[in-house]
Amino acid sequence: MASVETSLKETMTSIDGSLGAALVDYNSGMALGTLGGGKDLDLSVAAAGNTDVIRAKVRTMEMLGLNDEIEDILITLGGQYHLIRLLKTRGNTGLFLYVVLDKGNSNLAMARHQLKRIESELEL
Template sequence: MTNMDVALKDMMLLDGAIGAAIVDYGSGMPLGVVNGTKALDIELAAAGNTELIRAKVRTIEQLGMNDSIEDVLITLGSQYHILRPTHGRKTRGLFLYLALDRDSGNLAFARHRLKAIEEDLEV
C-alpha cells in the first residue's frame, strides 16, 4: 500500500510531470499537491477539474449506465492533464490529477503508471 506523499512523488517522477494532486471531488479540496513549475497553479487547476469529474459522474448516473470513469484526458497545446478517479474501498471519492508537458511526457506510460498508483493508494 502506498500513502499519499509517496503517490505524489511517484507521479512527479514521470518524465514531463509539471504538477500532481490527489483531490477529494466531493469538496473540491486537494488533499495533497506537488507543483513542479510556477507556470501552473495545480491547486486552482485541481479545484476547477473537480467540476468536470462531478459532471461526468452525474451524467453516467443519469444515463443509468452501470459503469465508471477510468480516466479523463484533457489535451492542451503544450500539456496533457490526466484525471483518474480512485475506486478503492478506502479511496472512493478521490481523483489523481497529473499535468504533463506534451513534449517531454509519455502519455501512454503516464496512464499506465497512474493506474498502478491508484491501485496501491491508501489514504
C-alpha cells in the same frame, strides 16, 4: 503501501514530463496533497476546477443511464495533457489523482499505466 506524499513524489519522478500532481477530494474540491506546479500552474485552482469536470461527467452518465464507472479523464491542451484518474481501490470513493504532463516530453500510454500502478500502492 505508499502515503499520499510518497505517491505524489512517485508520480512526479516516474512519469516523464510531469509538471504537477495532486490528490483531490472531488466531494469538496480540496486538494489533499500537491507537488509541483508553479505560478503558471496553481494546483489548488486546478483541483477545484477538475472537480467540476468530474461532477459534470457523472451527471451526464446518470442522464444517459450508463451503469459504468469512470476510469480516467484526459484533457488535451496545445502543450499539456491533464490526466484525472478516479481512485477505486480498496473502496476509496470521492478521490482522484491529477497529473499535468508536458505534451512534448511525455508518453500518455505510459503515464496512464504508471498512474494505475501508483493508485494500487496508495494507502489512505
